Amino acid sequence: MKILVCISKTPDTTSKIAFKNGNTQFEEAGVQWIINPYDEWYAFVRAIELKEKDPATILHLVTVGTPDADPIIRKALALGGDEAIRINATSDDSYFIAAQIAEVAKSGSYDLILTGKETIDYNASSVGGIIAALLDTPFISLATKLELNGTTATVTREIEGGEEVNEVSLPVVISCQKGVAEQRIPNMRGIMAARTKPLKVVEPAAIDSLTKIVSYELPPAKAGVKLVAADNVGELVRLLHEEARVI
Amino acid sequence: MPVLIFADHADGHFKKSSYEALSYGAKLAEQLGTTSDAVVLGTAKEDLSSLGQYGVRKVYHINNASFDTVDAQLYAAAITEAVQKTGADIIIFSHNQTGRAVASVVAAKLKAGIVTGAVALPNTSNGFVVRKTVFSGKAFANVEITSPIKVVSINPNSFSVQSTGGSAEVSPLEITVGTPKVKITAVNKVSGEVPLTEADIVVSGGRGLKGPENWGMLEDLAHSLHAATACSRPVADSGWRPHHEHVGQTGIQVSPNLYIALGISGAIQHLAGVNRSKVIVVINKDPEAPFFKAADYGIVGDIFEIVPKLTEEIKKLKGE
Numbered sequence: 400m401k402i403l404v405c406i407s408k409t410p411d412t413t414s415k416i417a418f419k420n421g422n423t424q425f426e427e428a429g430v431q432w433i434i435n436p437y438d439e440w441y442a443f444v445r446a447i448e449l450k451e452k453d454p455a456t457i458l459h460l461v462t463v464g465t466p467d468a469d470p471i472i473r474k475a476l477a478l479g480g481d482e483a484i485r486i487n488a489t490s491d492d493s494y495f496i497a498a499q500i501a502e503v504a505k506s507g508s509y510d511l512i513l514t515g516k517e518t519i520d521y522n523a524s525s526v527g528g529i530i531a532a533l534l535d536t537p538f539i540s541l542a543t544k545l546e547l548n549g550t551t552a553t554v555t556r557e558i559e560g561g562e563e564v565n566e567v568s569l570p571v572v573i574s575c576q577k578g579v580a581e582q583r584i585p586n587m588r589g590i591m592a593a594r595t596k597p598l599k600v601v602e603p604a605a606i607d608s609l610t611k612i613v614s615y616e617l618p619p620a621k622a623g624v625k626l627v628a629a630d631n632v633g634e635l636v637r638l639l640h641e642e643a644r645v646i
Numbered sequence: 647m648p649v650l651i652f653a654d655h656a657d658g659h660f661k662k663s664s665y666e667a668l669s670y671g672a673k674l675a676e677q678l679g680t681t682s683d684a685v686v687l688g689t690a691k692e693d694l695s696s697l698g699q700y701g702v703r704k705v706y707h708i709n710n711a712s713f714d715t716v717d718a719q720l721y722a723a724a725i726t727e728a729v730q731k732t733g734a735d736i737i738i739f740s741h742n743q744t745g746r747a748v749a750s751v752v753a754a755k756l757k758a759g760i761v762t763g764a765v766a767l768p769n770t771s772n773g774f775v776v777r778k779t780v781f782s783g784k785a786f787a788n789v790e791i792t793s794p795i796k797v798v799s800i801n802p803n804s805f806s807v808q809s810t811g812g813s814a815e816v817s818p819l820e821i822t823v824g825t826p827k828v829k830i831t832a833v834n835k836v837s838g839e840v841p842l843t844e845a846d847i848v849v850s851g852g853r854g855l856k857g858p859e860n861w862g863m864l865e866d867l868a869h870s871l872h873a874a875t876a877c878s879r880p881v882a883d884s885g886w887r888p889h890h891e892h893v894g895q896t897g898i899q900v901s902p903n904l905y906i907a908l909g910i911s912g913a914i915q916h917l918a919g920v921n922r923s924k925v926i927v928v929i930n931k932d933p934e935a936p937f938f939k940a941a942d943y944g945i946v947g948d949i950f951e952i953v954p955k956l957t958e959e960i961k962k963l964k965g966e
């Protein structure tokens with residue numbers, strides 16, 4: 400069994416979001432970087448659990464990023480996994496990122512490729528589907544449970560208005576969300592071991608980006624909360640009905 | 647070249663998100679001086695010509711029961727074939743669960759640039775620039791699609807349904823159906839409840855409710871408003887409420903017209919899932935709760951006293 404987990408680097412969930420250079424670039428000063436929570440807590444932790452069940456499993460991590468992604472991918476290696484691959488490029492374009500990962504995936508012949516549901520900065524929810532299309536494998540989105548049984552994966556996934564259980568033969572690409580695994584914290588031994596695990600840097604394939612970010616905007620500030628006295632609940636209902644027109 | 651809108655349905659019935667996508671695609675076509683068509687997969691239980699009232703000219707119907715469930719690979723192959731047959735160069739989806747399963751696979755097959763979570767019509771005055779939410783609702787990005795074929799999926803509840811009247815020509819579309827590689831062994835649809843991501847109104851509870859036994863008053867309020875119910879993460883983690891109700895950075899992202907937060911402090915990770923709501927009402931006994939900064943209306947007070955009164959007032963308003 401060979402598993403590849405796609406790891407992206409995102410600003411910490413509490414980061415202040417600001418832009419520079421005429422709102423064309425994200426202001427990185429003072430930002431703490433983390434492993435995208437969907438990648439870490441769900442996709443990656445599930446992969447570690449699967450490896451614990453079947454120690455013969457080979458678990459690789461991949462990230463598309465410049466050297467500033469190294470601390471993040473090293474932190475991931477501290478959690479588990481045998482080897483990390485960093486594709487030395489950066490882009491906001493889902494197609495570019497996915498196509499780079501697909502190149503690595505082709506040469507690694509992985510049975511299972513896991514991504515997070517989405518990145519918490521770009522919020523595309525696209526990379527997994529594109530990888531699957533480029534590899535011509537099935538894509539299962541928004542997984543909330545994942546079990547392996549030989550070469551079959553049993554996946555529960557979120558659908559419109561409910562969930563559904565899928566059975567699929569490997570290889571497959573699965574995007575993971577809450578439910579797939581429980582959160583866990585790396586232990587010190589893992590952090591020490593990570594230093595000796597290989598981090599391979601590969602140069603990107605010649606792939607065009609199909610989108611580019613032109614500018615950013617912050618949402619207009621809220622006008623401020625209108626407070627209603629606790630003994631005047633009827634007034635809140637009136638405001639919601641007559642002023643906001645939402646009920 | 648025409649705009650093609652994927653109009654998805656649940657068990658044969660169209661949903662608000664489909665009407666939003668149709669309205670968006672039709673408006674975009676108008677803006678570009680072209681026409682818009684819809685594609686429908688699987689068995690429909692409604693009159694497809696009525697989709698014309700949202701501005702589409704033609705509805706291509708791939709009427710094959712293999713599409714009554716969503717297999718991303720088969721769906722993407724079918725939609726790609728429809729794109730090729732109709733010559734469309736812009737394809738519109740809703741950014742709902744089906745959209746998240748299928749849109750990116752279609753984009754890759756067409757080598758099309760994709761922007762998901764669009765919140766406004768593209769600016770086509772110079773190129774094709776789509777506004778989408780980024781940083782989990784904390785900002786917007788204007789993203790240019792530079793490829794000849796373009797895929798856009800729109801955020802639910804971000805574009806209003808525009809019904810113009812009119813009727814569409816319905817045309818069956820024959821396509822090759824691949825062999826499914828995914829076997830569906832069980833389907834669990836939550837019945838009777840309003841699905842969270844589609845709800846116009848969401849009533850949500852936090853740790854301030856103290857325990858699962860107190861959710862009755864929240865459900866009564868939700869019921870009076872035909873609202874869906876949601877909760878903060880610690881509430882789901884403690885098993886007070888099911889996990890699929892957890893909203894926020896690591897849970898579901900919602901964008902209803904009205905979000906009512908009861909006993910939720912408003913941590914930044916919670917806000918990331920709800921800050922796309924049009925109107926936010928916060929009821930919290932702590933005047934310093936951060937949620938008030940993100941709210942439009944608020945009451946500082948005890949939810950155990952206020953919520954039952956609120957439900958009464960709403961019933962009164964609705965004449966019940």
Ligand SMILES: Cc1cc2nc3c(=O)[nH]c(=O)nc-3n(C[C@H](O)[C@H](O)[C@H](O)COP(=O)(O)OP(=O)(O)OC[C@H]3O[C@@H](n4cnc5c(N)ncnc54)[C@H](O)[C@@H]3O)c2cc1C
Nearest residue numbers: 852853854878879894895896909910911913915931932949
């Ligand atoms: C990486 C990361 C991701 C996270 N993702 C999420 C996420 O997706 N979603 C999420 O919700 N959280 C998330 N969290 C947790 C988040 O930081 C907060 O801890 C959580 O949202 C707090 O939940 P709460 O508001 O229900 O509880 P509390 O913070 O305990 O707030 C309870 C509130 O209830 C009020 N209250 C108490 N009693 C009453 C009463 N009788 N009447 C009125 N008000 C009352 C209190 O004043 C208080 O404001 C995440 C955290 C991290 C670190």
Ligand SMILES: Nc1ncnc2c1ncn2[C@@H]1O[C@H](COP(=O)(O)O)[C@@H](O)[C@H]1O
Nearest residue numbers: 405407463514515517518523524525526
């Ligand atoms: N730069 C990247 N490097 C590696 N994996 C990525 C990268 N960007 C996105 N992914 C993976 O794709 C998933 C979905 O990302 P997105 O489509 O950008 O929302 C993430 O949760 C990651 O698992």
